[in-house]
Amino acid sequence: MSRATYGVMADFASEQSYLAALKSVSQEGYRRIDTFTPYGVVGEDGLVPRPRSPVAAIMLVAGLTGGSGAFFMQWYATRVYWINVGGRPVFSWPAFIPITFELTVLTAALAGVAGMLWLAGLPRLEHPVFSDPRFRRATQDRFFICIRADEPGYSRDAARAALLRSHPESVEEVFT
Numbered sequence: 001m002s003r004a005t006y007g008v009m010a011d012f013a014s015e016q017s018y019l020a021a022l023k024s025v026s027q028e029g030y031r032r033i034d035t036f037t038p039y040g041v042v043g044e045d046g047l048v049p050r051p052r053s054p055v056a057a058i059m060l061v062a063g064l065t066g067g068s069g070a071f072f073m074q075w076y077a078t079r080v081y082w083i084n085v086g087g088r089p090v091f092s093w094p095a096f097i098p099i100t101f102e103l104t105v106l107t108a109a110l111a112g113v114a115g116m117l118w119l120a121g122l123p124r125l126e127h128p129v130f131s132d133p134r135f136r137r138a139t140q141d142r143f144f145i146c147i148r149a150d151e152p153g154y155s156r157d158a159a160r161a162a163l164l165r166s167h168p169e170s171v172e173e174v175f176t
Contacts, residue, residue, distance in 0.1 A: 003175040006128035008159040009146040010168035015041055018143035021166030022047045025145060028162050032151040036144040058115035059108040066107025070100045128176045
């Protein structure tokens, strides 16, 4: 039974060699790159293309929906259950602002957290790179670059050669 390939992964012992390899791989045109480092590396932001996250749009839509819903509930309640208290007008919209604001913030925050978890595929208890025994050091002292197999025009040998040109500690194929 053959296993599907996730990509080719290389590990580097230093931050400088990692950044040089990342720059080299990016210049060769690879865009589907996963990087794993023990801490944030200064200078990698411009080298690894990251798609724009839709979480802000999700939060905007949810906030507008929550705020509109809160305002509508209060308006509906004053129309259906009208009580004249102290000669105040039936539709006193300034009194609706605190609840409208609170529900706007609440729905936007809940949708933002749920959207972030869903888009990140969390909780992810298993990932293909976890099967590589070298990967345990990703949180300690190693820097990893993985060129994924879903790269357009992916060739295992070309990806391996691109990583080997940067002189990594090792290069291995990762399977799903």
